[in-house]
Amino acid sequence: MIGLEVLLLAFLIFCAAAAILCRRLVSAVIIFMAYSAVMSLLWFLLESPDLAVTEAAVWAVVISLLFFLTLRKINGLKGMERDEED
Amino acid sequence: MKRTDRTREGWYERFLRWAGGEEPDGPEGPEDPERQEFQEYLEYIDAHGYLEFGAYRLMRWKERKEKGLIPDTAPAPHHEAAKPAQPELPKRRPGRLRQQVKLYRFLSVAVTAVLAGIFLAVALALPTFGDRSAPAVNEVARRYLEQGPEETGAVNAVTGMILDYRAFDTFGESAVLFAAAASTILLLNNPRRRVRTFRGPDELTNLLGRRLLPVILLFGVYIVLNGHLSPGGGFSGGAVLGGGLILASLVLGEERMEQLLPSRRTTRVTAVCLLAYGVMKGYSFFTGGNHVGWDVPKGTPGELFSGGLILPLNICVGVIVACTMYTFYTLFLEGEEE
Amino acid sequence: MLEALLEQRYYVAAVVLFSIGFVTLFLHPNLIKKIIGLNLMDTAVFLFLAAMGYVDGGKAPIVPPGAEAETYVNPVPGGLVLTGIVVAVSTTALFLALTHRLYRRYHSLNLDVILMLSREGEEDGNHKTA
Numbered sequence: 001m002i003g004l005e006v007l008l009l010a011f012l013i014f015c016a017a018a019a020i021l022c023r024r025l026v027s028a029v030i031i032f033m034a035y036s037a038v039m040s041l042l043w044f045l046l047e048s049p050d051l052a053v054t055e056a057a058v059w060a061v062v063i064s065l066l067f068f069l070t071l072r073k074i075n076g077l078k079g080m081e082r083d084e085e086d
Numbered sequence: 087m088k089r090t091d092r093t094r095e096g097w098y099e100r101f102l103r104w105a106g107g108e109e110p111d112g113p114e115g116p117e118d119p120e121r122q123e124f125q126e127y128l129e130y131i132d133a134h135g136y137l138e139f140g141a142y143r144l145m146r147w148k149e150r151k152e153k154g155l156i157p158d159t160a161p162a163p164h165h166e167a168a169k170p171a172q173p174e175l176p177k178r179r180p181g182r183l184r185q186q187v188k189l190y191r192f193l194s195v196a197v198t199a200v201l202a203g204i205f206l207a208v209a210l211a212l213p214t215f216g217d218r219s220a221p222a223v224n225e226v227a228r229r230y231l232e233q234g235p236e237e238t239g240a241v242n243a244v245t246g247m248i249l250d251y252r253a254f255d256t257f258g259e260s261a262v263l264f265a266a267a268a269s270t271i272l273l274l275n276n277p278r279r280r281v282r283t284f285r286g287p288d289e290l291t292n293l294l295g296r297r298l299l300p301v302i303l304l305f306g307v308y309i310v311l312n313g314h315l316s317p318g319g320g321f322s323g324g325a326v327l328g329g330g331l332i333l334a335s336l337v338l339g340e341e342r343m344e345q346l347l348p349s350r351r352t353t354r355v356t357a358v359c360l361l362a363y364g365v366m367k368g369y370s371f372f373t374g375g376n377h378v379g380w381d382v383p384k385g386t387p388g389e390l391f392s393g394g395l396i397l398p399l400n401i402c403v404g405v406i407v408a409c410t411m412y413t414f415y416t417l418f419l420e421g422e423e424e
Numbered sequence: 425m426l427e428a429l430l431e432q433r434y435y436v437a438a439v440v441l442f443s444i445g446f447v448t449l450f451l452h453p454n455l456i457k458k459i460i461g462l463n464l465m466d467t468a469v470f471l472f473l474a475a476m477g478y479v480d481g482g483k484a485p486i487v488p489p490g491a492e493a494e495t496y497v498n499p500v501p502g503g504l505v506l507t508g509i510v511v512a513v514s515t516t517a518l519f520l521a522l523t524h525r526l527y528r529r530y531h532s533l534n535l536d537v538i539l540m541l542s543r544e545g546e547e548d549g550n551h552k553t554a
Contacts, residue, residue: 002430009437016444016464025456032460039467046434046474047484047497049317050244051505053309057325058513062411063463065332067456069418070520074527140532140541194450202443209435210428216480218494223479227498235489243485243499248506259507266514273521317484321510387489407510414517418524 005045012038029067036060239384239393240314249319249399253367256399260406264360267410271353274417295337302330310404314393320400324407331412340419349416352409359402359409366395366402434475441468453534455523459516466512470505477501 015035019028036059043052127142137145213220230243230251240246248256306327313319335343384394391397429436441464448461477498485499523533530538 002433006430006433009433012437013440013444016441019460019464020444020448020452020457025454028457028460032463035464036467039471042471043474046478047482048244048474048477048502048505049484050242050319050322050502051470051474051509053318053322054325054506054509057322057329058411058509059463059467061329062325062332062414063513063516066414066418066517066520069415070524071456073418073524074533138532138534138537140530141534141537143531144537144540191451195447198443198447198450201446202439205439205442206436209432209439212432212435215432215434215475216478218479220476220479222476222501223498227477227500228493230499231485231487231491231493231496235487241486241488243487243496244502244506247499248503252503256507259511262511263514266518270517270521273518273525316486319506321506325510410514418517418520 005042008038008042008045012042025071026068029064029071032067033060033064036064235387236384238314238396239387240396241387242314242316242319244317245313245319245396245400246393249313249396249403250394253399256403257363257367260360260363260403263406263410264356267353267356267413270414270417274420291336295333299330299333299337302333303327306330306404306408310400311390311397313400313404314396315390320403321407323400324404325411327404327408328411328415331408332415335412335415335419340416347412349413352413356406356409356413359405363399363402363406366399434478435472438468438472438475441465441471453536455526455533455535458535459519459523462519463512463516466508470508473501473505473508 012035015031015038019031019035022028022031036055040052040055040060043049043055123143127139130142131137213222230247234243234246235241238246238250240250306323306329309316309318309323309326310320311323313323331343331347338346384392386392445461445464445468448464449458452458452461477500479497481495482497483495485496485502487496526538527533530541532538532541
């Protein structure tokens, strides 16, 4: 059990560092989604199912969607540019 | 102020149209300086890789200024006229800024390291994780757990806590949500750009979404209604419902969704629910802090219609959260121009 | 030392996540990354609080009437975090909207570039009114 928890926590820290360090914003947001999913799993392990449901619904869905929409709007000028394809 | 905003937007929109490959016409002929600059920018990013347009303009302007092509009175980017040369500019030594940046980086890393060290020391000195005798597990939690079902009628202690013992706190949270939605509307809403282009869902979204949509909405309703019996409640169920509404907008198309649930209506529904919440919880003002003296029938704990006002309060919070999430989505979607 | 770190694993992870978010706020020039950093700090605090409420062998706080309090986890941090999550979401949406406005005005997400451009804009404005 402790092993699983430590593994998940390490993955969490790895995801956080990767989301900050990675260059493309789209990948950063996707990594952040993975981070939220793992976080909601951890809350199940902490016996707080209320938090887990909220986290999964809110962060992994709504917030990521808002990030994506913002990026899409911001990439309006970037859209015609060939090398950045999502 | 308003006028400059509008021209800026017009400029941005024109760029978007040019980027879409639209041919110049009328006053936007090929000799239009803005269009020329934009063409140069496109060539530049083709050659050198991507650079944001703002950064590009700044770079170009600096280049020209250094070459002396433009005297100091020449316009800065975005603007028609600029001041004569800055008096304090020559005073700066060239290496100075770099040094300051280095110092800033070093200091911020140092501050973070010191903070993290302090936190770590505190974390290691805290009572052991999961310790039953830790001071955090005190008589408050014990009271909520032991007396909660009788006093609030809710089996789920978390819901009983946030919607009965601490309902005012939750009222504040809902108001914060409403305020955030309102300020986002102020920031992003633009009646001139109401035109939306929707390409229609692709096959996969259609196939999966149509089957998943009822299940997700039903699940959200279930979570909201059973907030006092099982994990969940207004906040979680509202978030699931909001996600369901977003999926509905993806599957059914925004025009259809705009007919079913116009943004005006979501705002109104949110306000009504907030008011209803305030009225339902406002009686504590008159009966005293412990809301003694006016007992709402609690029902049998464990049944659907139990817990006094918790069920309607949960519905209110759920509707507020769902509407806010959906409003955020529509606001961020607006102004899409391909 | 390692023993203690393993013992307090949730607290340690929360501290590390908080530091990552904090240093991002200082050092990363990109506004979207700054918002992600702020969210990391949020979730780190939530993780810390939720871990505070856990007791060994406790179950989720769904309490039938007359049950023993000893067998359940502490519901107080859960309630605090639950409301905190939703508020964090709304502030994030607000930040994203502000970022979008800034991008429309200055065509850049880089805070340094935005600051430089806005300084030039101020000088220009002064000149116009003068």
